[in-house]
Amino acid sequence: MNDSRPELAMLANGQAVHRAAIPVLSFEAFKQAILDGVAARQRVSALFGAASPLPGATRLYVVLADDEQNLLFAGATDVEGDAFPSLTPRCPQVHLFEREIAEQFGLRPVGHPWFKPVRYCRSWTGRDAWGRPPEQPILPAVGDFYRVEGDQVHEVAVGPVHAGVIEPGHFRFQCHGEQVFHLEIALGFQHRGVEEALVGGPTPRTIHYAETLSGDSTVAHATSYCQVVEALASCQETARAQTLRGVALELERLANHVGDLGALAGDVGFLPTASYCGRIRGDFLNMTALLCGSRFGRGLIRPGGVGFDMDAERIAELGRRLDAGEKDTTVAVNLLWNTQSVMARFEDAGPLPLHVAAELGTVGPVARASGIERDVRRDQPSGIYCFSHIPVSTCETGDVAARAYLRWLEIQHSIGFIRDQLRALPTGAVRVPVRALAPDSLVITLNEGWRGEVCHVALTDAQGRFSRYKVVDPSFHNWPGLAYALRNQEISDFPICNKSFNLSYCGHDL
Amino acid sequence: MIKVILARLQQKHRTMTYPDGAPPPLPDRFRGRPVIDAALCPAGCRACADACPTGALDPADPARIDLGKCLFCTDCADACPRQALTHSSNYQLAARSRADLVVPRGQQAVEVAGAALDAKLKKLFGRSLKLRQVSAGGCNACEADSNVLNTVGWDLSRFGIQFVASPRHADGLLVTGPVSQNMALALKKTYDAVSDPRIVIAVGACAISGGPYIGHAQVNNGAGAVVPVDLFVPGCPPHPLTILDGLLRLIGRIEDGTRKS
Numbered sequence: 001m002n003d004s005r006p007e008l009a010m011l012a013n014g015q016a017v018h019r020a021a022i023p024v025l026s027f028e029a030f031k032q033a034i035l036d037g038v039a040a041r042q043r044v045s046a047l048f049g050a051a052s053p054l055p056g057a058t059r060l061y062v063v064l065a066d067d068e069q070n071l072l073f074a075g076a077t078d079v080e081g082d083a084f085p086s087l088t089p090r091c092p093q094v095h096l097f098e099r100e101i102a103e104q105f106g107l108r109p110v111g112h113p114w115f116k117p118v119r120y121c122r123s124w125t126g127r128d129a130w131g132r133p134p135e136q137p138i139l140p141a142v143g144d145f146y147r148v149e150g151d152q153v154h155e156v157a158v159g160p161v162h163a164g165v166i167e168p169g170h171f172r173f174q175c176h177g178e179q180v181f182h183l184e185i186a187l188g189f190q191h192r193g194v195e196e197a198l199v200g201g202p203t204p205r206t207i208h209y210a211e212t213l214s215g216d217s218t219v220a221h222a223t224s225y226c227q228v229v230e231a232l233a234s235c236q237e238t239a240r241a242q243t244l245r246g247v248a249l250e251l252e253r254l255a256n257h258v259g260d261l262g263a264l265a266g267d268v269g270f271l272p273t274a275s276y277c278g279r280i281r282g283d284f285l286n287m288t289a290l291l292c293g294s295r296f297g298r299g300l301i302r303p304g305g306v307g308f309d310m311d312a313e314r315i316a317e318l319g320r321r322l323d324a325g326e327k328d329t330t331v332a333v334n335l336l337w338n339t340q341s342v343m344a345r346f347e348d349a350g351p352l353p354l355h356v357a358a359e360l361g362t363v364g365p366v367a368r369a370s371g372i373e374r375d376v377r378r379d380q381p382s383g384i385y386c387f388s389h390i391p392v393s394t395c396e397t398g399d400v401a402a403r404a405y406l407r408w409l410e411i412q413h414s415i416g417f418i419r420d421q422l423r424a425l426p427t428g429a430v431r432v433p434v435r436a437l438a439p440d441s442l443v444i445t446l447n448e449g450w451r452g453e454v455c456h457v458a459l460t461d462a463q464g465r466f467s468r469y470k471v472v473d474p475s476f477h478n479w480p481g482l483a484y485a486l487r488n489q490e491i492s493d494f495p496i497c498n499k500s501f502n503l504s505y506c507g508h509d510l
Numbered sequence: 511m512i513k514v515i516l517a518r519l520q521q522k523h524r525t526m527t528y529p530d531g532a533p534p535p536l537p538d539r540f541r542g543r544p545v546i547d548a549a550l551c552p553a554g555c556r557a558c559a560d561a562c563p564t565g566a567l568d569p570a571d572p573a574r575i576d577l578g579k580c581l582f583c584t585d586c587a588d589a590c591p592r593q594a595l596t597h598s599s600n601y602q603l604a605a606r607s608r609a610d611l612v613v614p615r616g617q618q619a620v621e622v623a624g625a626a627l628d629a630k631l632k633k634l635f636g637r638s639l640k641l642r643q644v645s646a647g648g649c650n651a652c653e654a655d656s657n658v659l660n661t662v663g664w665d666l667s668r669f670g671i672q673f674v675a676s677p678r679h680a681d682g683l684l685v686t687g688p689v690s691q692n693m694a695l696a697l698k699k700t701y702d703a704v705s706d707p708r709i710v711i712a713v714g715a716c717a718i719s720g721g722p723y724i725g726h727a728q729v730n731n732g733a734g735a736v737v738p739v740d741l742f743v744p745g746c747p748p749h750p751l752t753i754l755d756g757l758l759r760l761i762g763r764i765e766d767g768t769r770k771s
Contacts, residue, residue: 215651
């Protein structure tokens with residue numbers, strides 16, 4: 001497969017290489033490598049801009065994930081001037097990445113079919129891709145939206161402040177009666193400048209940026225960051241630390257999946273499961289707090305390993321709580337599948353067909369519920385997942401029912417996985433010292449957070465400081481999937497469709 | 511239907527008795543208010559202040575800590591050569607004024623007295639307080655641990671406190687996040703939509719001071735830059751018990767952690 005794309009460098013998850021190992025291609029070769037890769041069932045994990053050694057140029061990097069070969073491919077190209085030909089018409093999954101490059105570097109993707117800002121902020125280069133003068137304020141979600149015209153067609157605008165306790169985003173529906181023709185999602189309200197602030201690091205704040213990229217995915221993002229540091233420092237975290245990281249990542253998945261099932265039940269007015277799962281979610285969060293004192297795993301994942309160890313008594317206590325949590329969850333969740341009024345709302349709501357899920361490059365439970373076998377824990381494993389395998393669950397229908405049932409399957413696998421790990425926790429230290437980071441290097445780390453693939457890419461300068469740090473939250477891949485899933489649905493089903501995706505605003509907005 | 515009833519029996523009654531009974535147990539590794547034994551500090555040592563990601567410890571006097579900036583992480587304690595800095599299990603952290611969160615050398619707790627609203631507001635909100643939550647750049651951890659108070663375990667509504675769907679229905683705002691530039695206008699408009707008298711509660715280090723994002727051009731270093739704040743609840747994120755304790759003291763339902771009838 002890879003002989004058709006000899007141009008790109010072949011890498012593994014968490015492997016640091018010298019920057020010279022990443023080929024700098026002509027734009028035509030770069031574009032062809034991406035198109036060929038995607039045609040061969042690879043997907044774009046990251047596509048981003050960085051400084052180029054050529055004056056006046058911007059260097060674009062791409063990371064393609066080949067899930068069948070368990071490999072990553074990376075390449076770069078230098079774009080001179082202020083524009084480049086857009087790949088989006090031939091490769092829809094890069095459309096948000098190209099808009100992001102335009103916003104951050106002032107590079108116009110010529111021919112982009114829906115060329116709008118992503119986060120409504122100033123570019124890093126002082127050059128504006130939309131030609132907005134510097135004195136003109138940039139207001140979030142202000143601009144043209146896709147419009148449907150016609151008799152009785154109306155527009156519904158929601159947000160940024162929503163009805164629930166939820167993050168801000170703006171949703172614009174084009175409706176005919178109850179029916180949604182089109183949904184456009186405008187985000188950026190949560191933008192707090194994390195990627196810019198990561199440049200020049202690591203600093204004492206860097207781990208805290210990683211932990212708060214998306215608070216409900218603290219473990220996934222902190223693990224990805226720590227693997228970046230460990231790869232660049234050539235340090236090998238111990239087997240015990242790797243195992244504890246895996247336990248924490250699965251606890252994070254459990255808390256969120258259980259919470260989502262409860263919230264889905266709440267959105268269709270089925271209160272028993274809603275109230276039980278709301279509480280059980282807290283029980284799983286408290287299991288993470290048993291490990292490290294924080295319900296969100298703050299302070300647990302640290303460069304070189306983990307910040308807290310577990311003794312035999314703590315392991316036994318976690319095991320007991322896991323048993324109780326499993327029993328409660330099973331009873332609460334199985335009510336859903338046995339209740340007709342719930343299933344009638346879940347089934348056929350918000351379907352995302354397999355070919356669309358693949359074309360948009362969706363990841364995580366969203367992709368798996370549409371029938372794509374895609375899971376970083378199996379396809380690009382790192383840490384404990386190299387040694388201890390976890391089955392990949394899939395469904396076929398891609399609707400709310402599938403996204404709900406998939407979570408239940410994953411809950412069961414995660415509980416089994418944690419139990420196995422606790423039974424045979426390797427001995428040894430949990431943290432090793434971390435040396436200085438290698439200069440002029442690149443590293444890519446991937447982890448399967450509960451929403452899907454968390455991707456971090458770091459480039460270091462001659463002093464071993466980060467010269468560019470790219471974060472791709474799974475939500476960045478999946479938001480367009482939610483917009484698509486709403487097509488021809490009833491607008492009153494938006495809450496359950498939205499909840500069945502449960503994407504991160506802050507992880508997208510960075 | 512029989513399955514629903516059986517499930518109900520299996521799940522049992524789980525609402526905590528607090529504040530009539532004891533507070534729910536905190537994890538043994540819970541990091542509450544940091545305690546600094548300044549007597550142990552070597553002269554001129556500022557290892558903890560240098561390690562602090564947010565500048566919560568005053569480099570000139572590291573025994574002085576700003577809980578409004580504190581992330582309750584372990585960075586300071588790990589850096590201390592003498593173990594002068596430990597985390598207590600004290601979860602009572604909320605204060606009415608920003609200045610009260612700056613705890614000087616030797617003081618063992620946050621100044622919690624006077625956390626209640628004045629008599630007029632207490633009469634209005636003491637038995638019914640409707641809050642509109644606004645996330646303004648929050649990472650969703652503070653949002654989640656505020657929202658958890660609605661679950662059956664905490665059952666916030668038994669105190670007459672509720673999160674409502676519109677600022678027009680609300681008596682006040684509960685703000686999380688450092689208030690990103692892109693949310694500043696929406697926060698102001700939401701505040702303006704709440705009728706007077708109204709209160710604002712800032713939950714988490716971000717909403718109090720900017721938290722990990724202090725000083726970023728993209729944020730406003732907390733809610734106070736946009737709206738007046740009546741209660742500050744420190745933490746990253748605060749434990750739900752810390753938030754509930756702050757709310758109950760604000761409306762005068764508890765004093766010093768015990769129930770006021």
